[in-house]
Amino acid sequence: DTAVSQTPKYLVTQMGNDKSIKCEQNLGHDTMYWYKQDSKKFLKIMFSYNNKELIINETVPNRFSPKSPDKAHLNLHINSLELGDSAVYFCASSHSNRGLGYGYTFGSGTRLTVV
Amino acid sequence: LAKTTQPISMDSYEGQEVNITCSHNNIATNDYITWYQQFPSQGPRFIIQGYKTKVTNEVASLFIPADRKSSTLSLPRVSLSDTAVYYCLVGDIGIYNQGGKLIFGQGTELSVKP
Numbered sequence: 507d508t509a510v511s512q513t514p515k516y517l518v519t520q521m522g523n524d525k526s527i528k529c530e531q532n533l534g535h536d537t538m539y540w541y542k543q544d545s546k547k548f549l550k551i552m553f554s555y556n557n558k559e560l561i562i563n564e565t566v567p568n569r570f571s572p573k574s575p576d577k578a579h580l581n582l583h584i585n586s587l588e589l590g591d592s593a594v595y596f597c598a599s600s601h602s603n604r605g606l607g608y609g610y611t612f613g614s615g616t617r618l619t620v621v
Numbered sequence: 622l623a624k625t626t627q628p629i630s631m632d633s634y635e636g637q638e639v640n641i642t643c644s645h646n647n648i649a650t651n652d653y654i655t656w657y658q659q660f661p662s663q664g665p666r667f668i669i670q671g672y673k674t675k676v677t678n679e680v681a682s683l684f685i686p687a688d689r690k691s692s693t694l695s696l697p698r699v700s701l702s703d704t705a706v707y708y709c710l711v712g713d714i715g716i717y718n719q720g721g722k723l724i725f726g727q728g729t730e731l732s733v734k735p
Contacts, residue, residue: 510664541725547706549665549725596664609655609667610723 509533510613512597518619519587526583527616529597537561538580539610540572541596549596555580556602587620594618625709630730639696641729643709646690654685654692657708659728665708669694696731704733 510531519525531538539562540552554562555574569585580597597613626644633639645654653672657665669676671683671692682695696703706728 547728549708551723598664609657609670610665612664612666614663 510597510599510611512595512613512616514616515614516617516619518621521587521589521620523587524583524585525587525618526581527595527597527618529580529582529613531578531597531599531611533599533601533611535599535601535611536577537600537602538574538577539598539600540580540582541598541612543594543596543615545593553580553582584618587618589620592618592620625711625726627707627709627726627729629727630732632732632734633699634734635700636698639699639703639731639733641694641696641707641709641731642691643694644691645709645711648689648711649713651713652711653713654683654689655710655712655723656681656683656694657710657725659706659708661705665725668707699731699733701733701735704731706730 512527512529517525537556539554541549542552543549551562551564552566553572557577558574571583572580574580584591594615594617596615598610600610624647631641653670655670656668658668659665669678669681669683671685673685673689676683684693684695694707708725708728710723710725
């Protein structure tokens with residue numbers, strides 16, 4: 507039973523299109539995140555939601571719009587896709603009240619290729 | 622957030638112990654040290670976390686000297702399946718457990734050979 511699941515796993519699309527990536531977690535966590543991993547393997551946070559409220563919004567183009575319908579879901583919609591958006595996008599979740607010895611749980615990623 | 626420095630890559634052979642050291646000279650009093658492991662085509666996976674001295678779990682050990690300016694992840698008797706990228710992160714657990722952000726550095730690409 508997958509803890510953090512993302513769909514689709516692969517996404518190939520043309521420049522200018524609009525696409526969405528979905529994420530769901532069944533861990534009962536109250537915080538969810540989107541991270542972007544570029545070709546050089548650097549992982550950078552994009553957004554963080556706690557109980558459906560946006561709490562972190564890094565310097566991300568406003569073509570990227572996250573939506574959290576409930577605390578178990580965090581979707582990412584991308585408008586007018588550009589070549590530079592090609593990357594692997596990871597969803598993650600955590601529990602805000604968890605203490606020492608705990609970490610984030612990541613999904614397996616969505617590889618987005620813009621052509 | 623404290624900046625971390627790790628070797629870009631390391632090679633090892635099956636059965637050996639591997640030690641990956643991370644430097645974090647500007648670590649703050651409230652910062653914890655956390656290590657993640659990322660296999661190809663997968664998301665990072667939490668390995669271990671500590672504040673000082675030594676922490677051990679079923680996967681690895683984490684050694685932190687008294688000044689906390691560095692830490693060493695120790696993987697006992699590695700196998701081919703331990704080939705992955707290992708990330709060292711330093712930050713206030715209170716912040717990133719309340720929806721704060723994990724800052725990932727470059728990571729260390731460990732290659733285990735037969």
